[in-house]
Amino acid sequence: xxxxxxxxxxxxxxxxxxxxxxxxxxxxxxxxxxxxxxxxxxxxxxxxxxxxxxxxxxxxxxxxxx
Amino acid sequence: xxxxxxxxxxxxxxxxxxxxxxxxxxxxxxxxxxxxxxxxxxxxxxxxxxxxxxxxxxxxxxxxxxxxxxxxxxxxxxxxxxxxxxxxxxxxxxxxxxxxxxxxxxxxxxxxxxxxxxxxxxxxxxxxxxxxxxxxxxxxxxxxxxxxxxxxxxxxxxxxxxxxxxxxxxxxxxxxxxxxxxxxxxxxxxxxxxxxxxxxxxxxxxxxxxxxxxxxxxxxxxxxxxxxxxxxxxxxxxx
Numbered sequence: 001x002x003x004x005x006x007x008x009x010x011x012x013x014x015x016x017x018x019x020x021x022x023x024x025x026x027x028x029x030x031x032x033x034x035x036x037x038x039x040x041x042x043x044x045x046x047x048x049x050x051x052x053x054x055x056x057x058x059x060x061x062x063x064x065x066x
Numbered sequence: 067x068x069x070x071x072x073x074x075x076x077x078x079x080x081x082x083x084x085x086x087x088x089x090x091x092x093x094x095x096x097x098x099x100x101x102x103x104x105x106x107x108x109x110x111x112x113x114x115x116x117x118x119x120x121x122x123x124x125x126x127x128x129x130x131x132x133x134x135x136x137x138x139x140x141x142x143x144x145x146x147x148x149x150x151x152x153x154x155x156x157x158x159x160x161x162x163x164x165x166x167x168x169x170x171x172x173x174x175x176x177x178x179x180x181x182x183x184x185x186x187x188x189x190x191x192x193x194x195x196x197x198x199x200x201x202x203x204x205x206x207x208x209x210x211x212x213x214x215x216x217x218x219x220x221x222x223x224x225x226x227x228x229x230x231x232x233x234x235x236x237x238x239x240x241x242x243x244x245x246x247x248x249x250x251x252x253x254x255x256x257x258x259x260x261x262x263x264x265x266x267x268x269x270x271x272x273x274x275x276x277x278x279x280x281x282x283x284x285x286x287x288x289x290x291x292x293x294x295x296x297x298x299x300x301x302x303x304x305x
Contacts, residue, residue: 022146045147049110049139056135057117064122 007062014055022048067299069120075296076124076183077116080132081108083175083200086207088168090241093234100229101214102150110140111172124184129176137168150225175203182297197297198248204293205269206241212285236276243272244290258298266290 020029021044029044030036036044067075085108092099114136118128141164182197213231221227251265269290274283 022142042147042150045143046106048146049143050113052142053110053113053117053139056139057114057121060118060131060135061122064127 004062007058011055011058011062014051014058018048018052018055020048021045022052073116073119073124075299076179077112077119079200079204079297080115080172080175080179081112082207083179083203084111084168084171086203086210086241087171087175089210089232090206090234090237091167091171093232093237098229099232100150100225101218102225102228104211104214106143107140110143111136114139115176124180126177126180129180133169133172133176136172137165140168141165175200194252195249198245198252201248201293201297202241202245204297205244205289206237208289208292209240209273209282209286210237212282212289216282240272240276243276244269247272262291262294262298265294 020033020035024033026036026041026044039047085104088107089099089104115132118132118135122128122131141162178196178200182193182200185193185196210232214228217228217231247265247268251261251268254261254264266287267290270283270286273286273289274280277283
């Protein structure tokens with residue numbers, strides 16, 4: 001049960017990360033949130049995409065019966 | 067072969083086959099294909115396929131999940147990223163309907179590789195045709211990656227030059243030729259090594275005949291031998 005809660009917490013964090021890096025404008029990420037990491041816009045989008053992929057696969061893993 | 071390597075190879079084959087089908091489709095439709103686009107697509111599709119295969123499993127159900135989620139996530143990347151090519155010069159695959167085209171390519175490649183790996187033994191003839199189809203896609207994939215990388219290096223990373231490097235007719239002719247060579251290689255009943263070596267040499271000659279490029283023809287030995295060897299490995303593993 002504890003593992004399950006941890007798994008969903010990680011998925012939520014990754015989903016939030018994906019939302020921030022994938023969808024928000026470059027200036028918002030860099031200047032307002034201050035988490036630009038010195039990277040270009042497309043690199044942010046790639047970070048968001050990777051987080052989204054892990055979150056989506058995690059959700060699928062969590063809901064399907066194996 | 068352990069589970070990690072088996073899933074890695076399974077995902078690699080699906081992704082490369084999908085990217086090649088997609089590249090041929092884009093070239094036929096006059097949409098730009100360049101190295102960075104191919105690498106990003108390869109990475110995104112591979113990651114979805116591999117993570118699903120490794121942490122959930124490999125079955126037709128996971129196949130449908132992968133074939134739908136992979137292209138949708140790639141579309142999201144493409145929508146939010148800045149284009150690196152000039153839209154006024156090149157046609158980009160930005161429209162939403164390309165998601166369905168990508169899903170179709172993914173269905174062909176996922177279920178082609180899945181059938182090749184897990185297909186029943188009573189359909190050897192169909193299975194051998196599917197395996198030669200997958201083999202031809204992988205050979206063309208490695209050859210195309212060589213071409214794009216070569217142009218990328220020689221032009222100092224000029225993406226507009228890169229987007230003009232590939233031509234549909236040449237790529238498709240080579241694909242058809244390699245497919246026929248694969249069918250012919252299957253007729254060699256003797257030693258598997260001799261069959262693989264003959265196939266690699268034939269691929270190299272076919273590349274030379276379609277491109278008249280000696281370095282590419284030499285690399286063709288790798289383009290032919292590597293997928294042939296990898297496909298001959300038993301990577302069924304545990305599902």
